[in-house]
Amino acid sequence: MVILPILLFFGSIWNSFSLQTLYSEARQVRTLQGHEKALPLYQEILAQNPNDVTAATRIAVDLQNAERHNVIGRGGNRFQRLRFIQLLESFGWNCTTIADLVFSSNGNEIQANRAKSSSSPLFLQPLRAGTQPPSPPTCSLSACIQLLLLAVCIPKTICVKLLGNEFVELLEVLGIAFVSDNDENLLVPYVHVFPITVANTIIYVATDLHPNVLSLTTVGNDGAVMYIGPDSVALIDHWSSLGALDIGASDSIIDIGTGSGVQALSLIARSSGKTNVKCVDINKRALRITRLNFDWNNFDEPTLLLGNINQPFGTIFECDNDDDPKPWKELFGNSVTYIISNPPFLPVPINDPTISSRYGWFSSGGLTGEEFLESLVRLASNVLDRTNPSATLAVVSEFMNPHGDFDLHLSSWWSGGGGPAEALLLTNEQAISATTYAQRRADSAEETIEWEKHLKQMSINHISPGLLFLKRKREDATTLVAKENTREDNMLVDVKHRLVPKSSEGSIWTPTNQFARNFTRSSIVEFSRR
Numbered sequence: 274m275v276i277l278p279i280l281l282f283f284g285s286i287w288n289s290f291s292l293q294t295l296y297s298e299a300r301q302v303r304t305l306q307g308h309e310k311a312l313p314l315y316q317e318i319l320a321q322n323p324n325d326v327t328a329a330t331r332i333a334v335d336l337q338n339a340e341r342h343n344v345i346g347r348g349g350n351r352f353q354r355l356r357f358i359q360l361l362e363s364f365g366w367n368c369t370t371i372a373d374l375v376f377s378s379n380g381n382e383i384q385a386n387r388a389k390s391s392s393s394p395l396f397l398q399p400l401r402a403g404t405q406p407p408s409p410p411t412c413s414l415s416a417c418i419q420l421l422l423l424a425v426c427i428p429k430t431i432c433v434k435l436l437g438n439e440f441v442e443l444l445e446v447l448g449i450a451f452v453s454d455n456d457e458n459l460l461v462p463y464v465h466v467f468p469i470t471v472a473n474t475i476i477y478v479a480t481d482l483h484p485n486v487l488s489l490t491t492v493g494n495d496g497a498v499m500y501i502g503p504d505s506v507a508l509i510d511h512w513s514s515l516g517a518l519d520i521g522a523s524d525s526i527i528d529i530g531t532g533s534g535v536q537a538l539s540l541i542a543r544s545s546g547k548t549n550v551k552c553v554d555i556n557k558r559a560l561r562i563t564r565l566n567f568d569w570n571n572f573d574e575p576t577l578l579l580g581n582i583n584q585p586f587g588t589i590f591e592c593d594n595d596d597d598p599k600p601w602k603e604l605f606g607n608s609v610t611y612i613i614s615n616p617p618f619l620p621v622p623i624n625d626p627t628i629s630s631r632y633g634w635f636s637s638g639g640l641t642g643e644e645f646l647e648s649l650v651r652l653a654s655n656v657l658d659r660t661n662p663s664a665t666l667a668v669v670s671e672f673m674n675p676h677g678d679f680d681l682h683l684s685s686w687w688s689g690g691g692g693p694a695e696a697l698l699l700t701n702e703q704a705i706s707a708t709t710y711a712q713r714r715a716d717s718a719e720e721t722i723e724w725e726k727h728l729k730q731m732s733i734n735h736i737s738p739g740l741l742f743l744k745r746k747r748e749d750a751t752t753l754v755a756k757e758n759t760r761e762d763n764m765l766v767d768v769k770h771r772l773v774p775k776s777s778e779g780s781i782w783t784p785t786n787q788f789a790r791n792f793t794r795s796s797i798v799e800f801s802r803r
């Protein structure tokens with residue numbers, strides 16, 4: 274008599290436990306073996322949990338998802354693109370309104386103020402597959418937050434009511450959200466759309482969903498485009514804490530590894546005049562999304578360059594003779610004012626197929642993590658304007674062994690074209706040990722061991738996020754002879770390494786860290802005077 278309820282009790286626990294296992298198995302399969310293999314697992318998940326309205330699950334069961342992923346950056350015309358932004362503006366789509374709705378309404382003023390002073394709404398984590406969604410939106414802003422930031426699907430009827438028919442149609446035309454395959458009354462977001470506060474203006478940036486949501490390094494037929502991470506905004510945010518960067522029409526700016534174009538966009542949003550901007554990426558999807566984002570913000574289309582920066586040649590993207598590769602040096606010219614970059618920087622054990630399949634174009638910096646950085650520095654020594662003493666290579670990256678031989682590496686990469694250089698390296702006061710780093714990067718105990726072994730093999734024993742600024746040494750300052758240290762005598766790059774003190778506001782990249790910005794500012798002022 275009493276056995277039945279006990280069985281039922283156990284039954285229900287087992288049920289949710291097995292569902293949880295299914296979620297993690299499905300995610301694992303999708304990450305490592307791709308969409309097709311994971312499809313039946315997600316179909317089973319949806320059969321067991323039909324209330325799952327996370328975009329992560331709904332995209333994974335969408336049979337047309339490859340075609341849908343391909344619409345972004347291709348769909349619609351310029352008028353429709355601009356109209357979409359007009360409508361977003363009419364909903365008050367900015368960090369202040371979002372912070373007020375998400376935090377102030379819960380009485381969390383501290384977090385609200387932080388968010389308002391941040392460069393990007395990074396504090397909103399998109400929902401993983403199966404996560405309990407928030408309650409249905411009641412205003413246009415909360416609908417946009419759920420769709421465009423949290424990656425939650427919303428009933429189409431609610432969207433039409435809150436956002437209007439025109440907006441809902443544009444979502445599909447531009448490739449931002451689609452009616453679900455399995456439920457014609459559900460809108461599934463396919464990309465993020467961020468409002469980013471830059472100085473006193475707002476820019477709008479679309480990019481692929483966070484890896485939490487996609488759990489794949491490929492989307493459709495392309496590589497996934499980088500989400501907006503703290504690194505995506507840290508460089509420009511810190512650098513321009515100096516004030517508006519004085520960028521004019523004759524300046525030439527190159528963003529290498531442009532991804533969504535977020536760095537180039539934030540830089541020119543702060544500059545006054547029109548500029549000559551070139552955006553480089555190995556991923557065609559990134560260049561298409563960059564073009565859309567420039568359009569959205571009503572900036573002139575940048576020159577889009579396609580290719581592998583570690584190879585000698587690139588091409589002009591989608592031009593008539595784009596099968597005609599040219600040397601990067603020729604594509605860039607030799608009077609570049611600023612090169613900005615957020616390279617893929619993870620030192621990935623790429624020989625382990627399970628680990629390497631988790632890392633795509635936007636994250637893997639090759640075995641050493643420094644492959645891309647090396648190419649950047651080599652190129653900079655050839656193309657940075659020799660007549661302009663402020664021509665700078667500015668990089669946001671994790672740096673390997675910043676307290677060790679990083680300066681030696683830098684000197685060996687700088688080819689010396691046009692004489693020696695000087696660099697300012699800013700990293701956290703406390704670097705991360707290789708052991709801790711391995712634990713953070715790995716997905717399991719076995720992988721941690723692999724990571725540790727790999728870092729050791731690469732002689733990487735500590736790592737720190739940071740910023741690097743590099744420029745040619747002024748002629749009158751090339752008095753290398755006076756150095757006491759013989760090692761420094763032969764250094765082509767004179768590196769000034771400054772440690773950003775740990776503060777309650779966080780570390781160097783923390784988006785709201787006013788302390789770190791101030792520290793960067795004073796370091797740069799000192800650096801520019803040298």
Ligand SMILES: C[S@@+](CC[C@H](N)C(=O)[O-])C[C@H]1O[C@@H](n2cnc3c(N)ncnc32)[C@H](O)[C@@H]1O
Nearest residue numbers: 499505530531532554555581582615617634635
């Ligand atoms: C860390 S992401 C940065 C994206 C964007 N700039 C940002 O800050 O969010 C690095 C970018 O470099 C591109 N990339 C990776 N390897 C490359 C290579 N060998 N040549 C050119 N671009 C590459 C990736 O596709 C990706 O868009």
Ligand SMILES: *[C@@H]1O[C@H](CO)[C@@H](O)[C@H](O)[C@H]1NC(C)=O
Nearest residue numbers: 362364365366367369370475
């Ligand atoms: C954000 O939008 C609100 C509502 O449209 C507007 O009042 C406010 O000025 C905007 N804030 C910024 C920083 O543009």
Ligand SMILES: *[C@@H]1O[C@H](CO)[C@@H](O)[C@H](O)[C@H]1NC(C)=O
Nearest residue numbers: 778786787788789790791792
């Ligand atoms: C940063 O600098 C500004 C302007 O100089 C100052 O008002 C502010 O108190 C500083 N903040 C921190 C945390 O150091």
